[in-house]
Amino acid sequence: MAGPENAKWTRLAALGLLLAGLAPAVVLVALLIWGMDAQEDLIFLISAMVIPFVGALLAWRFGAWTKFVAILAALLTAMAMFWTAFGLAQPASFFDFVPGILLTVGTLIAIGASIAALIAGNRGRMATAPEGGERLGIALALGLVVVAAVVSGALNLTTRGSADAGEAETTVTLKGFEYGEAGYVVAGGTEVFVRNDDPFAHTFTVEELGIDESLLGAGSKLIDIPAEPGTYVLYCRIHTSQPEDPQADGMATALTIL
Ligand SMILES: [Cu+2]
Structure with a gap:
């Protein structure tokens, strides 16, 4: 130089x-x-x-x-x-x-x-x-x-993980810093297929159920949903600045377990 x-x-x-x-x-x-x-x-x-x-x-x-x-x-x-x-x-x-x-x-x-x-x-x-x-x-x-x-x-x-959707009845996509749906309804005791379509990392987090799975860019996972019926806040820990109220500002949606 x-x-x-x-x-x-x-x-x-x-x-x-x-x-x-x-x-x-x-x-x-x-x-x-x-x-x-x-x-x-x-x-x-x-x-x-x-x-x-x-x-x-x-x-x-x-x-x-x-x-x-x-x-x-x-x-x-x-x-x-x-x-x-x-x-x-x-x-x-x-x-x-x-x-x-x-x-x-x-x-x-x-x-x-x-x-x-x-x-x-x-x-x-x-x-x-x-x-x-x-x-x-x-x-x-x-x-x-x-x-x-x-x-x-x-x-x-x-x-980053690349799972096969397999038997999972529900697919959750993470794209554009958002969950694909405003709400998901899933049977307890099953698996959901989660796919991150962004280049950036996101998480699949349900605090009340102790679920906190990271998904790297372009990765996918099968995540176990416990048999605990109810409606929970499902959010991304990384892109939510108010964890006590994720739906207010963050990358969040609802997860209903039947
Ligand atoms: Cu995120």
């Missing part, structure tokens, strides 16, 4: 911003590949991608003042995309975990390296290509992201 003479650590800062900008890019790609209704999110995600990319270009190409722009761009990206950091809790879900890694690693590097570049610039330590610690930092950052993506992708493929 030879280029204009710039303060040491500048290129690492630019790399951090590029990584952070890839977080919304990965989410966008997932939405588009899965044909999800992304219209509302499109401008938001593109902005969250363009801001760090422009910040990276400015920091790489121009002088000291652009390090402040880089820090600002990193903070803006972190604020806009902070929700992807929750994906770090789910290493086996590629499209949740990878954006989380890109955002956290990218913004931390961008901010840290921008500050280091400001200090280096003040001391007149310039470079036209990364060397020493900066070079190592670039290699470590890229290595970490690539390893995380490969491991997460492998875990996703091997653990």
Whole structure:
């Protein structure tokens, strides 16, 4: 990456911003590949991608003042995309975990390296290509992201589960961050076939019955329904912010057991 003479650590800062900008890019790609209704999110995600990319270009190409722009761009990206950091809790879900890694690693590097570049610039330590610690930092950052993506992708493929609907009379689909039906009626003591048609992880959770099954993107499972007649709240633990009242705001539906 030879280029204009710039303060040491500048290129690492630019790399951090590029990584952070890839977080919304990965989410966008997932939405588009899965044909999800992304219209509302499109401008938001593109902005969250363009801001760090422009910040990276400015920091790489121009002088000291652009390090402040880089820090600002990193903070803006972190604020806009902070929700992807929750994906770090789910290493086996590629499209949740990878954006989380890109955002956290990218913004931390961008901010840290921008500050280091400001200090280096003040001391007149310039470079036209990364060397020493900066070079190592670039290699470590890229290595970490690539390893995380490969491991997460492998875990996703091997653990997502693919059940056969078999005898199950009821199919529950999870798509577009919603349960397919406003309510399900199931005979107690049977199995339901649950399929996640999103690239993101969801859960099949019925708190009162102690059921809490995770479904990775594109995965499916057979889930036992106990013989405990009644009507229960069935919801996704990940996309419900008020677990005490899931139907108020969340990804929730009703499960009636006969
Ligand atoms: Cu969900």
